[in-house]
Amino acid sequence: MMASTVQAPVRPSPPDREAPMRRRIIMTTGLAALAAPTVHAQGAWPSRPLRVIIPYTPGGATDAMARLAAQKLGEGLGQTVVVENRPGGNGVIGTQAVLQAPADGYTILGSASTHVLQHLVLKAPGYDPIADFQPIARTGRAPALLVMDPKRPQRSLAEVVAAAKADPRAWSFATSSLGASGHLAAVAFNQATGAGIEIIPYRGTAPALVDVQAGNIQLLFDSAAALLPTVRSGNVRALAITARVRSALAPEVPTAIEQGLPGSEFASWYGVWAARGMAQDQVERMNAIIQAGLREPATSQRLAGLALEAITESIAETNRYIAADVEKNAALLRSPTSSRNSRCAPACR
Numbered sequence: 001m002m003a004s005t006v007q008a009p010v011r012p013s014p015p016d017r018e019a020p021m022r023r024r025i026i027m028t029t030g031l032a033a034l035a036a037p038t039v040h041a042q043g044a045w046p047s048r049p050l051r052v053i054i055p056y057t058p059g060g061a062t063d064a065m066a067r068l069a070a071q072k073l074g075e076g077l078g079q080t081v082v083v084e085n086r087p088g089g090n091g092v093i094g095t096q097a098v099l100q101a102p103a104d105g106y107t108i109l110g111s112a113s114t115h116v117l118q119h120l121v122l123k124a125p126g127y128d129p130i131a132d133f134q135p136i137a138r139t140g141r142a143p144a145l146l147v148m149d150p151k152r153p154q155r156s157l158a159e160v161v162a163a164a165k166a167d168p169r170a171w172s173f174a175t176s177s178l179g180a181s182g183h184l185a186a187v188a189f190n191q192a193t194g195a196g197i198e199i200i201p202y203r204g205t206a207p208a209l210v211d212v213q214a215g216n217i218q219l220l221f222d223s224a225a226a227l228l229p230t231v232r233s234g235n236v237r238a239l240a241i242t243a244r245v246r247s248a249l250a251p252e253v254p255t256a257i258e259q260g261l262p263g264s265e266f267a268s269w270y271g272v273w274a275a276r277g278m279a280q281d282q283v284e285r286m287n288a289i290i291q292a293g294l295r296e297p298a299t300s301q302r303l304a305g306l307a308l309e310a311i312t313e314s315i316a317e318t319n320r321y322i323a324a325d326v327e328k329n330a331a332l333l334r335s336p337t338s339s340r341n342s343r344c345a346p347a348c349r
Helices: 019-044 061-077 089-100 113-121 157-166 181-193 205-214 224-233 280-294 297-304 315-334
Strands: 050-054 081-085 107-112 133-148 172-175 198-201 219-223 237-241 267-275
Touching: 050 061, 050 089, 061 081, 061 107, 061 133, 061 224, 061 267, 061 280, 061 297, 089 107, 089 113, 089 267, 107 113, 113 181, 113 267, 113 315, 133 181, 133 224, 133 280, 133 315, 157 237, 172 181, 172 205, 181 198, 181 219, 181 267, 181 315, 205 219, 205 224, 219 224, 224 237, 267 280, 280 297, 280 315
Parallel strands: 050 081, 050 107, 172 198, 172 219
Antiparallel strands: 107 267, 133 219, 133 237, 133 267
């Protein structure tokens, strides 16, 4: 008799209720891994403090406007923004520091209109301010003011011109840097009057102003925003403002135009730049933050009280303005008058 084998009944396995969940987890994890680089790149910046490098000494309008931009960026990005002043070389030292830093959105330049003209006034700055830098935003502007050593008796442009022609060696212009609006105004002044006054660049407004107050330099064209406080203190005398009309903040100061110098309209403007290569979305985000901050009524009022006008414009508008500004000033800076008797003060080195 054949033995029979009785097989135990086969019971079906209990349903794996967690399998669909595991599949979903695996699929989700895989998709996340594929998307992770993009999400990280967009969300991580800024993950550490930013730097704004100012290539001039503290105390001038360039410094004030760059610090204002840094403040607005810090508020808008929710990150610390450190400001560093690195003067020297007519702005070259600080500007090169920005260019040498990684173009990763953490180091930007806070400068003035002089930046875009450096290739026209310096023999070898080591960079092209147009090709190597991306404008982030222009932030403000102010007309230039002409001030002088208050110990001198002259009280009008005509008197200064007459005295300078009589004794050229007794007169000199200070300028915060080559290519600045004050430098342009001084060159135009010499062209219009034939005075031929020597132009001496400094490492910023503050040291130039100190020398004017001390009587070492007789004349200084610079931003009204930077000079008006010293005018009000009586430490320098205001002779003219390079605007179409008189300023409401200093109505007693006549314009250069009404004193016989037509076309004497020069304004300093300020802005922030990134080295080329910074991500465009970072540049656009910073532009939007700065514009929003400058549109705040309290900010506009504060700037107006300092003879500054806020500028709010897109990156495309800034690029168009800079192209026109460079073209307009190139002929003036290339004229013989711009380099005549020019030398560098010890403080500009």
